[in-house]
Amino acid sequence: MAHTAYPQSYYAASANSVPARPELNGDVETDVCIIGAGYTGLSTAIALLENGFKVSIVEAAKVGFGASGRNGGQIVNSYSRDIDVIERSCAPKQAQLLGDMAFEGGRIIRERIAKYNIQCDLKDGGVFAANTSKHMKHLESQKKLWERYGHTQLELMDAKRIQEVVGTDIYAGGMLDMSGGHIHPLNLALGEAAAAESLGGVIYEQSPAIRIDRGANPVVHTPNGRIKAKFIVVAGNAYLGNLVPELSAKSMPCGTQVITTEPLSAELAKSLLPQDYCVEDCNYLLDYYRLTGDNRLIFGGGVVYGARDPANIEAIIRPKMLKAFPQLKDVKIDYAWTGNFLLTLSRLPQVGRLGDNIYYSQGCSGHGVTYTHLAGKVLAEALRGQAERFDAFADLPHYPFPGGRLFQVPFSALGAWYYTLRDKLGI
Numbered sequence: 001m002a003h004t005a006y007p008q009s010y011y012a013a014s015a016n017s018v019p020a021r022p023e024l025n026g027d028v029e030t031d032v033c034i035i036g037a038g039y040t041g042l043s044t045a046i047a048l049l050e051n052g053f054k055v056s057i058v059e060a061a062k063v064g065f066g067a068s069g070r071n072g073g074q075i076v077n078s079y080s081r082d083i084d085v086i087e088r089s090c091a092p093k094q095a096q097l098l099g100d101m102a103f104e105g106g107r108i109i110r111e112r113i114a115k116y117n118i119q120c121d122l123k124d125g126g127v128f129a130a131n132t133s134k135h136m137k138h139l140e141s142q143k144k145l146w147e148r149y150g151h152t153q154l155e156l157m158d159a160k161r162i163q164e165v166v167g168t169d170i171y172a173g174g175m176l177d178m179s180g181g182h183i184h185p186l187n188l189a190l191g192e193a194a195a196a197e198s199l200g201g202v203i204y205e206q207s208p209a210i211r212i213d214r215g216a217n218p219v220v221h222t223p224n225g226r227i228k229a230k231f232i233v234v235a236g237n238a239y240l241g242n243l244v245p246e247l248s249a250k251s252m253p254c255g256t257q258v259i260t261t262e263p264l265s266a267e268l269a270k271s272l273l274p275q276d277y278c279v280e281d282c283n284y285l286l287d288y289y290r291l292t293g294d295n296r297l298i299f300g301g302g303v304v305y306g307a308r309d310p311a312n313i314e315a316i317i318r319p320k321m322l323k324a325f326p327q328l329k330d331v332k333i334d335y336a337w338t339g340n341f342l343l344t345l346s347r348l349p350q351v352g353r354l355g356d357n358i359y360y361s362q363g364c365s366g367h368g369v370t371y372t373h374l375a376g377k378v379l380a381e382a383l384r385g386q387a388e389r390f391d392a393f394a395d396l397p398h399y400p401f402p403g404g405r406l407f408q409v410p411f412s413a414l415g416a417w418y419y420t421l422r423d424k425l426g427i
Helices: 039-049 083-089 092-101 104-115 133-148 185-198 266-272 313-324 368-383 388-394 405-425
Strands: 026-035 055-058 123-130 154-158 173-182 202-204 211-213 219-222 225-234 252-261 278-281 288-291 297-305 333-343 350-354 358-362
Touching (some): 026 039, 039 055, 039 368, 055 225, 083 092, 083 133, 104 173, 104 368, 123 133, 133 173, 225 368, 350 368, 350 388, 358 368
Parallel strands (some): 225 358
Antiparallel strands (some): 211 219, 252 297, 252 333, 288 297, 350 358
């Protein structure tokens, strides 16, 4: 079988040492078989292993190969659709549970980093940058909303104040969340994989799940092996393919593009982001950026519906970077890559159970770094018989994209064009 390597990204080039992991060959029995060694799968595995379960993970490529090892590396609270949207569509108890969980993922990440001594360049502080006065009003409402759920590490910033933390004059203001922050995402995944293995978990790489036999004793098949389990957790997200057709019908892979500069001088780096916070703007198709541990600027944005790889990523993203930081016009771009995330029509995550023993979480809709860590804990709780928080997610309504898979891309692109036009017009 062909060996799938990491994409040529900055993260892969700067990753911590990676041990050789076996392919699955032959038959294995375990308590829980997890499909996918990204954040969702790894977080679930750690939570289960800490509670005495025997866990095996099958991964089609390598640990963190998908979105977990390619994303912007930002620790951002809440969900892709915020708590106010949930409050309008859910019963009060369900909304309260989901609101209470909206800030837990970041805490789980920090707890894991500390407990398992994960080296992933953790830095505190995240900025939501307002492009317009309308965005500022949204951030004012968001601050009140989050504070209502006990999240108080927030500061509203006017146009003058935001220039103290972001070295550009393009923003009308913003909001600083000191419980936000950023990490080297692939090194976080690799550290969590090592943590799972230290607890007795087994990870099989280059072992794609090609079939699931459902029933009382479900079996996951790979090209050269089988895992018989009491429970299966499906955690493939945008890289799951059509392994579980009823999940792919309600979601769509999308691509986002990222570039990384050459190392910047300490003086130049500090002029861009003096406090070393990460930043995302408030547009529908948002831009996001931060400094790495070795003083490069990582800048991402854009969405390709259907997860096609653009021919020239730098041509798409570099103009966005120069709009914020024209002083980087002569700086070389060392890396450019794309990574896929899974979009749902509601832009809220999809969590549930198929039959009695196949559990899943998917569809972070571009907001996955913190949510996936929460999801792993919630899935593990459900497998231990504590399903209240799992049910709060599972009871969210979800719908297939209009027109089925054939029209997912054009309808989503049309919607994105509409919201992008609204952003540009400031309405």
